[in-house]
Amino acid sequence: MIAIVDYGVGNLRSVERALAHVGARPRLTSDLDELARANGIVLPGVGAFAPALERLQAGNLGRGIVELARKGRPLLGVCLGYQLLFEASEEHGTHEGLGLLRGRVVQVRGTARLPVIGWCRVRQTDWSPLLQGVADGAYFYFVHSYTPAGSADAVAATEHSSAAAAVRLNVMGTQFHPEKSGADGLRVYANFLAICGEG
Numbered sequence: 001m002i003a004i005v006d007y008g009v010g011n012l013r014s015v016e017r018a019l020a021h022v023g024a025r026p027r028l029t030s031d032l033d034e035l036a037r038a039n040g041i042v043l044p045g046v047g048a049f050a051p052a053l054e055r056l057q058a059g060n061l062g063r064g065i066v067e068l069a070r071k072g073r074p075l076l077g078v079c080l081g082y083q084l085l086f087e088a089s090e091e092h093g094t095h096e097g098l099g100l101l102r103g104r105v106v107q108v109r110g111t112a113r114l115p116v117i118g119w120c121r122v123r124q125t126d127w128s129p130l131l132q133g134v135a136d137g138a139y140f141y142f143v144h145s146y147t148p149a150g151s152a153d154a155v156a157a158t159e160h161s162s163a164a165a166a167v168r169l170n171v172m173g174t175q176f177h178p179e180k181s182g183a184d185g186l187r188v189y190a191n192f193l194a195i196c197g198e199g
Contacts, residue, residue, distance in 0.1 A: 002196060003038035005081070006030045007061060009052045010044040011179070015078065018179035022190040024198060032064040040196030041065060041073060043173075045080030049089040049105065049146070052080055053097070066098050074170045074196045075100070076130075082166075082173030083146060091146045100171045103151030108144065108160050115145040120158040122176065128155040128167045130174075132191050138184045140164075140176035147175055170195075 004015055006028040019026040019042070026042075027034065035041055043065065045052050056062040062084075069075045077085045086097045089105035097105070108116055119139040124131055147161040148154070154163035156174075165174045172192070178185035 001025045001027055001038050002040045002042060002193070002198065003035050004028050004042045004044065005035070005056075005061070005065065007052070007055045007058075009055055010046045010080065011177075012044060014179045015042060015044045018186060018189055019193075022186050022193060024189070024193055030059070030061060032061065035064060035068060039074070039198055040192060041068065041075045042192075043075065043077045043081035043084065045078065045082075045084065046143075047080055049080065049083060049091040049097075050093070050095045053084055053095060056084065062098060066100060069100055069171050072170050074192065075172070076192050077173030078179075079144065079175065079177055082175055083148060085171060085173055086148050086151070089146065101148070101151060101153045101166050101168050101173065103148045103153065103163060103166075105146050106149045108147050111160055115143055116160050117143050120160065120164075120176070122156050122158055122164050124156050126155040128165070128172070129195055130165065130167055130172050130188060130191050131156065134184050134187055139181070140174070140178070140185060141180040142176045144175055
């Protein structure tokens with residue numbers, strides 16, 4: 001079973017459908033016992049960092065996810081869920097993140113308009129099982145105004161993001177939306193299933 005963290009933020013149903021499409025048994029949950037029983041955890045999210053983190057910390061959900069990840073449970077963050085995995089964010093002030101990936105979330109620079117919306121070419125900067133079978137330079141769908149920067153864990157980059165994807169041991173994530181990125185996005189989810197032992 002793959003647990004999708006339901007903390008009142010994000011496009012949970014589209015993530016659930018994409019995971020089911022690649023053969024997962026996804027379950028939307030905010031129950032720590034269910035998360036502990038899952039073979040892998042997906043942390044989605046859409047919105048702003050601080051209120052999302054506040055919802056995640058309610059009922060010690062954030063702390064529980066960190067503890068499971070530190071024990072080796074595969075964890076995949078998507079979009080805002082990915083940003084929450086970093087050490088801190090500068091979105092509307094400075095806010096401490098979950099600290100599972102190295103780096104800070106900063107506003108996207110060097111673009112004429114925000115948010116960045118649409119398809120961007122993703123250049124792979126390091127090997128990762130999460131991107132296995134995905135061509136270097138493949139296009140993925142983004143919607144974001146903030147992005148991780150200065151991360152030693154980055155495995156992919158775009159024109160607007162030096163960490164379009166990052167991996168640190170069993171903790172990984174994407175700034176792009178795999179569930180909105182066609183066959184390559186589904187491949188990312190299938191790769192995560194394989195990492196969880198469900199592929």
